[in-house]
Amino acid sequence: MSRAFLQRNNTASNRQMIIASMPNGPLQPSNFQLQVQSDMQELKDGEVRLKTLAITIGAGQRAGLQGSASYLANKPGDAQVMNGTGVGTVVESKDMNFKVGDVVMGGGGWQEFATLPGKALTKVPPGVDPAMQLGLLGTNGLTAYFGLLDIGMPKAGETVLVSAASGSVGHIVGQIAKIKGCYVVGTAGSDEKCQRLIDELGFDQAINYKSDDFRNLLKAATPKKIDVYFDNTGGKILQSALFRMNTFGRIVCCGNVSQYDTSTPGGGPKGVPGMLVNNQVKMQGFIVYSYAKQYEHARQEMVGWANEGKLVGWSTEYQGMERAPHAFIDMLNGVTKGTTIVRF
Amino acid sequence: MSRAFLQRNNTASNRQMIIASMPNGPLQPSNFQLQVQSDMQELKDGEVRLKTLAITIGAGQRAGLQGSASYLANKPGDAQVMNGTGVGTVVESKDMNFKVGDVVMGGGGWQEFATLPGKALTKVPPGVDPAMQLGLLGTNGLTAYFGLLDIGMPKAGETVLVSAASGSVGHIVGQIAKIKGCYVVGTAGSDEKCQRLIDELGFDQAINYKSDDFRNLLKAATPKKIDVYFDNTGGKILQSALFRMNTFGRIVCCGNVSQYDTSTPGGGPKGVPGMLVNNQVKMQGFIVYSYAKQYEHARQEMVGWANEGKLVGWSTEYQGMERAPHAFIDMLNGVTKGTTIVRF
Numbered sequence: 011m012s013r014a015f016l017q018r019n020n021t022a023s024n025r026q027m028i029i030a031s032m033p034n035g036p037l038q039p040s041n042f043q044l045q046v047q048s049d050m051q052e053l054k055d056g057e058v059r060l061k062t063l064a065i066t067i068g069a070g071q072r073a074g075l076q077g078s079a080s081y082l083a084n085k086p087g088d089a090q091v092m093n094g095t096g097v098g099t100v101v102e103s104k105d106m107n108f109k110v111g112d113v114v115m116g117g118g119g120w121q122e123f124a125t126l127p128g129k130a131l132t133k134v135p136p137g138v139d140p141a142m143q144l145g146l147l148g149t150n151g152l153t154a155y156f157g158l159l160d161i162g163m164p165k166a167g168e169t170v171l172v173s174a175a176s177g178s179v180g181h182i183v184g185q186i187a188k189i190k191g192c193y194v195v196g197t198a199g200s201d202e203k204c205q206r207l208i209d210e211l212g213f214d215q216a217i218n219y220k221s222d223d224f225r226n227l228l229k230a231a232t233p234k235k236i237d238v239y240f241d242n243t244g245g246k247i248l249q250s251a252l253f254r255m256n257t258f259g260r261i262v263c264c265g266n267v268s269q270y271d272t273s274t275p276g277g278g279p280k281g282v283p284g285m286l287v288n289n290q291v292k293m294q295g296f297i298v299y300s301y302a303k304q305y306e307h308a309r310q311e312m313v314g315w316a317n318e319g320k321l322v323g324w325s326t327e328y329q330g331m332e333r334a335p336h337a338f339i340d341m342l343n344g345v346t347k348g349t350t351i352v353r354f
Numbered sequence: 355m356s357r358a359f360l361q362r363n364n365t366a367s368n369r370q371m372i373i374a375s376m377p378n379g380p381l382q383p384s385n386f387q388l389q390v391q392s393d394m395q396e397l398k399d400g401e402v403r404l405k406t407l408a409i410t411i412g413a414g415q416r417a418g419l420q421g422s423a424s425y426l427a428n429k430p431g432d433a434q435v436m437n438g439t440g441v442g443t444v445v446e447s448k449d450m451n452f453k454v455g456d457v458v459m460g461g462g463g464w465q466e467f468a469t470l471p472g473k474a475l476t477k478v479p480p481g482v483d484p485a486m487q488l489g490l491l492g493t494n495g496l497t498a499y500f501g502l503l504d505i506g507m508p509k510a511g512e513t514v515l516v517s518a519a520s521g522s523v524g525h526i527v528g529q530i531a532k533i534k535g536c537y538v539v540g541t542a543g544s545d546e547k548c549q550r551l552i553d554e555l556g557f558d559q560a561i562n563y564k565s566d567d568f569r570n571l572l573k574a575a576t577p578k579k580i581d582v583y584f585d586n587t588g589g590k591i592l593q594s595a596l597f598r599m600n601t602f603g604r605i606v607c608c609g610n611v612s613q614y615d616t617s618t619p620g621g622g623p624k625g626v627p628g629m630l631v632n633n634q635v636k637m638q639g640f641i642v643y644s645y646a647k648q649y650e651h652a653r654q655e656m657v658g659w660a661n662e663g664k665l666v667g668w669s670t671e672y673q674g675m676e677r678a679p680h681a682f683i684d685m686l687n688g689v690t691k692g693t694t695i696v697r698f
Contacts, residue, residue: 073628241627244626248627249622261627263630263631264631265631266628266631269628275624275628277621277622277624278593278622278623278624278625278626279622279626279627280622281622282588282622282623282626282637283588283592283607283623283639284417284588284610285639286607286637286638286639287607287608287609287610287639287640287641288639288641289639290638290639290640290641290644292637293626293630293636293638294634294635294636294637294638295627295629295630295632295633295634295635296631296634297631
C-alpha cells in the first residue's frame, strides 16, 4: 500500500465553508454554511493536496462577494467554497517539487483539505509561523511593499498618509514609510488603535476617522500637507486627502473598503478630477500579483527589516475554521488589527 | 524726445475688459464690463508694453472664476482685468531683449495694451499668425502634446479616447494620437462636430456625448476597450470611460469642463477608486507649465507635423475685444471648434 494512498484515506471527508448566499447589505454569518465533502477526487498529475493550518482573510474578499467585476471575483454559485489564501501541510502530492510534510502557502480557500496545482504553491521556510507567512511575507506585506515603494515612491522627509492604518496592509505601509524616513500619519477607527500605531509602530500621528472633526484633524496632523496617500478605504478619507495633496502628490489606490460591505456603494469622491489637475496629482491602482517576479526580493528585504526590529507584523487570530465567517465580519467592522488569521 | 516717450503717448488710454462680478451659475455677458484706463504707468526696468493683436480663451479660465483654488486662479476683485494669453506687438520696451515692433506672446489679459515683464514673453517667429501661435504652438498644442505623450504614453495600436475632441486641446490630442498609430475615438457635442472629426482630422470614431445611448455608443466605438483616455471634461464621460479601461490603462486628467460653468459642481465619478484598483489604472493630472523647459522641442516637432500636413489647427475667430465675453460663453456652450481666438 503506497504512502500516497494511506494519506488519501485520511482525507476521505473534507469540511468546507461554502458561500450559502450573496450578502444583501452587511455580511452576515448566514451567508456561509459548513458542509462536508465526502468524495474527494484522486489527484491529477501536478496536483498537491494540503491540510490547512491557517487562512488569512482580507477586506478585498468582501468586494468579491458584491457579484461585480472585482479583482478576486469568485463567481459564487451553489456549493462554492469561499476563496482565500492559507498555509497548509502537504498530505499527498503528484508534483515532484512537493513532498508530504512540506508546509506551503496557496489559495486553497476555506476548507480543511485543499487540492491545488503545485505551481500555484509557495514553500514556507522552516520555522516561519503561518501568521508571519500570511502577513508580513504574504499578500499583505507584498501589497504594502510594492504599492508604497513602486507607486507611492516616497522620499525621505515627505508626508505619507495611510488609511486603515491598523489593518493588514496599512500597518506595514506605515512602518515601511518610517523606514524610508517619512513623516507618517495613519487613520484608524478607534482612539485605542490610533494610540497603538504611535506607541508600538512609531507612527508620527494617527487620527480616528470617526471623529466629527476629521477634516480639521487631518489638516492639523499634516502641517506640510500630503505627498503620498496610501488609500485602503476610498470614501470620505480619500475625499479629504484629495484636498490636502501637495503638488505632484501620489495616491496609491489599494482598496476601497469603505464601499465593500454594502450592496449600494456611494458616489465617487469630489475632487476627482479637479484636484488631480490643480495639484498635478497621480492616482494609481494596482494589484500585487503584477509584481510576482519581484516577490522574493521584497520578502528578503522585509525579513531583514523584521530581523532588525524595524518591521513588526500585527495579527488577530481566531481558532477553528467554523469561526472564519465571524472573523471576516469582525475584520469588516474594524474589530481586528493587522492580519486576520484563522487557525484550523 | 525719445522714441519710448513717443510710443507711450500713443497708449495714453487703454481699453480693458474687467471682471464686473463673479458668475453665479452659467457665465453671463454682464459678468464683464469694458472700462477705459487713462493713466498707464511708466514702464519699469525689464518691462515691455504691447498692443494686443489677438487673445485666446480656454475653458480652464472658467474654473478661475469659480473663486476656488484653481490652476489659473485670478483672485478677482474690483477692476481686475480678465486674464488670458494673447499675441501683441511691442510698442515700448525697457527690456533689451525686445524692441518696438517685435511680435510676442504672453499673458497680457483682455486689454488693448498690456504691460508685462520681458521674461514672461515669448517671441513669435515672423510670419506665424496669432491663431497658429496661440493654438497649435501655444498652450493648447503644448497641453495636448505633453499630456498625451508624457502621461498617456500611447503605443501604436492602442485605443485612445479624447473628450471635448473638437475643442482647443482635444482636436490636437486626437491628431497626435493618430500620428502615433493609435485607434482614436473622440466625443463632441454635436453630430456635425463628430462628422468633421472623422472627415477632416482622421478620427476613427466620434460620438455625440449628448446621445441618450452614450454608454452603449462608447462601448461599440471601442471594441478593444480604452488604453488611454484624455479627459478634458470630467463628468459622465469620465465615469463611462472608467468602466471601459483596459488593464494598465492611463487617464490623462487635463480639465473638468463639465463642471466649470456652474456654481454647484456635481459629485465625483463612480468607479474611483474601485475601477482604478480592479484594472490597475493610472489617473494623473498635469499642468502644462511644468513642461516649460521642453516647449521648444515640442513646438519643433509639431511644426514638422503641421508642415507634413499631419496636424491641422482648428480655430473659431471673433473680431473686436468687446466680443470676448460672447466668445467665452460660446466656447463654454460648445459653439466653437478648436482654439477660440478674439482678434483686436
